[in-house]
Amino acid sequence: MQFSAKVLDISKQRTACSIISADVKNSLSHSGKSLDKLTGGMIGKILKRGDLGTKPGSTQLIDLIEGPSDRVLVVRAGKSSLTQAEFRKMAMNSATAVKKFKDAVSYLCELDVDGADKSWQAQQIALAAGLATYRFTQCQTDAKPYPLTKFAVHALERKQLKPIQAGIEVGAAQAVGSNVARELGDMPGNFCTPNYLASEARALAKKHTKLSTSVLDEKKMKALGMGAFLSVSKGSDQPPALIAMNYKGGKASDKPVVLVGKGITFDSGGISIKPGQSMDEMKYDMGGAASVFGVMNALLELQPAINVVGLVAAAENMPSGGASKPGDIVTSMSGKTIEILNTDAEGRLVLCDALTYAGKFKPRAVIDIATLTGACVIALGHHASGLYANNEKLAKELIKAGETTGDRAWQMPLWDEYQPSLDSNFADMQNIGGREAGSVTAACFLSRFTKDYNWAHMDIAGSAWKSGAAKGATGRPVPLLVEYLLGK
Template sequence: MQFNAKVTDISKQRSACAIIAVDNKNRFTDSGSALDKANGGSLAKLLKRGDLGSANGSTLMVPSLEGGAERILLVRTGKTPVTQAEFRKLADASTSAIKSLKDATSYLTEVPVQDADSSWQAQQLALAAGLAGYKFTRCHSDAKPYPLAKFTVHAPDKKQLKTIQDGVELGSAQAAGSNIARELGNLPGNICTPSYLASEAKALAKKHTKLTTTVLDNKKMDALGMGAFMSVAKGSDEPAAMIAMNYKGGKAGQKPIVLVGKGITFDTGGISIKPGAQMDEMKFDMCGAASVFGVMNALVEMNAPVNVVGVVAAAENMPSGRASKPGDVVTSMSGKTIEILNTDAEGRLVLCDALTWAGKFNPSVVIDVATLTGACVIALGNHATGLYANQDKLAEDLIAAGETAGDRAWRMPLWDEYQPMLNSNFADMQNIGGREAGSVTAACFLARFAEDYDWAHLDIAGSAWKSGAAKGATGRPVPLLLQYILNKK
């Protein structure tokens, strides 16, 4: 999709649709008033009929008889100024209504928003439009993508044009990265294998000179002593892969931010096999890895002035004669031993070796992203990502980035009091801590392998995908991560 910021005259700007706001008293913003005047007051007459709902985000599409736009989308703002949450609702509702058109111009930047500037507004509009324009078509025989190919954000004057352009660029990058993550997450496990992810990483490096890709196969991981990772991978006929995408867009010698993504391309639970209901959704167990791919793609396309390494720990978790058994003890790359009490707690086993390997990149910070625990879904539902960190400032920066991007996270405790729940009679630790505080003890497990650097863990089990009629990957937390990284440049 092509994104633009432009100072426009709504009575002359050509597009398939002009998106204008209407407040709770049926008043237009400046551009809306100009368009209503060009149409002889017909828009105001339509509003008096009550066809546009009163709720914030209600929309009404009408044909335009005068001006450059073929259609007009009226969007109810309610009482102004609106809150940031209300503006996001406007952005989502308006872009969802125009995704079947070829192009649109949004004038919602004229809506007053509390504690937000026009750059933030433009970012939210571009992000919403980019997400609305995504459709999974790869495995359909006759499905076609949405035709939305161009989205223009109106700048009220030339003084705001650069600010709005910056917002459009960030929002469109967040959307593009999220959609790459969604596409990978939505692919079935027989297509999106660890080898497929490795090939995607190599292809990205061939397209961009500032990025190099390294892939460790089973033999190399065995040689490095990644016993925890291989305890998961050995149960599958599909070869595993530890992938590093190293992007050097910043200053030479500047320590990189390292992102580590859990890439279990399908999770049966192993010998501790899952129930059959909704097991198909376990193709989404690599959404942490997918989000890392989304961020890395966005960074290289933006030519962002940062150094970032994207590490992906990719494997299948399958039951077989070679699979790990409950009670097995394995040795991680760090040398610490782990008693495996539940083979369905495999994400922390692949991640602990990935976190140890991440240290070789001399990171400024390491952030792992994983669909790690069902317990996090119980704790936070689908709205917030669970956030754990060993540094307060890191947690604060990530939460702030999520608030700005509309991709929210909530900090969870990482207290020493939880650590004894991982004690084992037969190894240095066990891989589960029991039913209570399951997301917390999983994070406590990972923290033992991230003691040498600043580290955060994002548990996206609730936020990475949706079930039901809207089943599909969400692309989260790509917007949060991109916002955080670009805030640091």
Template sequence: MNFSLNSNAITSTKADCLVVALPEKGDWPASTTEADSALGGLISTLQKAGDVTGKNAETTLIPLSDQPWNRLLVVGTGNDTDRNSAGFRKALTAVMGALKEGPSKSVLIAITDTKVTGDDSVSSELAKLSLIGRTLEDQLYLFSDFKSEKPTARKLNKVLVSVSDAGKTEKEAFNLGLATGRGMNLTRDLGNTPPNVCHPIWLAEQATKLAADHECIKTEILDEKQMKKLGMNSLLAVGQGSTQPPRLIVMEYRGGKAEAKPHVLVGKGITFDSGGISLKPGAGMDEMKYDMGGSAAVFGAMQVLAETQPKINVVAVIAAAENMPDGHATRPGDIVTTMSGQTVEILNTDAEGRLVLCDALTYVKKFDPTAVIDLATLTGACIVALGHEATGLLANNDQLANELLAAGDRASDKAWRLPLWDEYQSLLDSNFADLANIGGRSAGTITAACFLSRFTKEYNWAHLDIAGTAWHSGQAKGSSGRPVPLLVDYLMSHAGK
């Protein structure tokens, strides 16, 4: 697909389809007025007749003749309330939904002059360009690797985005959006790959491939012997019931000053979660291939860094294992000694994510991080609390938490902070070990983070519970690519500092 910016007048730019935005009421964007004038008042006539209403995300495709464009696509942008960042993204998604399987080979999208209200984060043309680029890649995503019959190739192969100026700054914003979309799509590819293919060794191979494709990425893979030597008995315990051995995957991007402390991303990489001896119900268990969604998002963010090469140092660590039940599997009641030296009583083998993460969070101290962010599809309790709209956020540092919340708002990839109070810590008390790996039914997302906090006392740390946001169920089943936009926005906000 060929994506580019176009600063020429829309009336002098040929394309199979022109896309313009129409509000329900109020002033039109200049590009819509320009198109209406060139078409002899066609849009005005259709609006007066009620054929186009301007309702948010409503699209109308109109054939044309004797014009630079063969078709006109009018997308509604609603009223002032609808034209916030979420509403603008909804309209963009509707545009691509109308175009991606259609007859047009080339498209001119002239909606960057749409007024976005209620959210300063997407009010500028640069921010809108970044969101447009991301949405283009996101909405054109298709996963058909395991289909015996490949889908018919789309006719659409060229997208022009109309801008007032196509200078360096505008191109950088647009390209960052495109790169973020591609990072999301890598995340989705990894998540959608079936677990008989995507196991810890395969995931490690993808890290090696990423390093081979991008010289700025350095990768190291630790096997069971190396992890055993380091004392990662908790991580190893999770994988000991599987024929697929665990791996610790380390990727480094060093784009900042040599002395600058890195930002560290830690991803939960459970490539399939049966629950172990504490076996999950069979219904919906196929979706437990998405339990490596945290690691997949880390891969996506690292690819964006590799493509855009900002001035920042980032280390990614992925704790990869498969949680299966067999004669060697960890039992409820087993006690393991973590890399930190703390002992854990495993009361439920289905609370395995925190067991792999705790050793990874101990390991990353070696990098002397400025901040550590872990990402994990950790608790069903987070879905109960926040549904599928917001990622759960808990942190031991207010500034870090606020920065992540702000990044999520700017990127339309929202998070919501939950408390991490000392009062919850006693729920993890064990009669036989330093702590238990579950805290009962109450405050499940919080007690999971409390568990992780025992291993993060020496640095600034935040935990993102993406159990409700990493994938979609039902007819739209598939990885979402979240929270790559949040991560990218956060990291880019620190680039060069």
């Protein structure tokens, strides 16, 4: 989508739809008043009918009015000063309402938002517009992309143009990255295999000089002793891959942030097979890997002066005569032995070897992202990603990034008292704890492989996709991660 920041006169600006706001008393914003005057007070008369909802973010489309705008979308603003959550809802609902038009102009930056500047407002508007126009069309013969291709953000004064443009660039890049993650997540498992992800990473590197890609195949992983990782792919005909995408935007001496994504392209549960209901959604078990691809694409859009490594631990978890069995013991790359009590707790097995491998990059910080546990969904629902960290500064920075973008995370405990539940009678550890605190004990398992660096774990099992009528990948936590990295 083509975004722009402009100082516009709404009474002269031609567009398929102008987006304006009205407060709780139906008082229009600056440009809204100008347009209302141009139409002989028609917008105000329509608002008096009471069809526009009272909650911030409610929308009403007004068609066939006089003036240069084909349509006007009025968005309820609520009080004179908005909360960030209210403004974010206005941006999202308005973008959803105009996505079927060829172009639109938003005048929402005329509003005041508590604790937020014009750059932040423009970022939310661009992010919302980019997210709203996503549609998975690869496997549908009659589906077409939404026609919205041009989106302008109005600035009241010329001095606002620079911060608004800066905000647009970040929001648009976050949307691009989120939609890359959504596209990969929504792809069926017979399309999106570990080999497909590897080929996508190689193709991305060919297009951008600041990105290089390397792939460890099964033979190389065996040579490195990645017995935990390889125990997951044993039952599948699809070979595994450990993909490393290296973005070099900073100085050669700058230590990178390493992102590690769980990439189980389909998770049947293996021998500990899952129930059939909703098993199709296990194509989303590579949501962490998809988010890493999304972040790398966003960075290539923005070209920040930082170094970031994106690791993707890609495998398929299937049952077969060669699959790992409950009770099997494997040796991880770290040398630690693991008793596999449940083959459906496979994500931590690929991640533990990937986290050990991450140490070779001498990272400033490592963040793994994984659709790891159903227990996290029970704990936090679908609103927040679970966050664990062995470094409080890192945890706070990630939480702050989530609050800025609305892609929120909640810090969970990583206490030593939980560790004994992973003790095994036959190996250094077992891959599951008891029924209680399943998300916590999974994080505790991973923490045993991250002693040498600052580390955070994001459990996105509840936030990576939606079920039901709105089934589809969300692209989270790409906005959060991009926001965090830009602050580095």
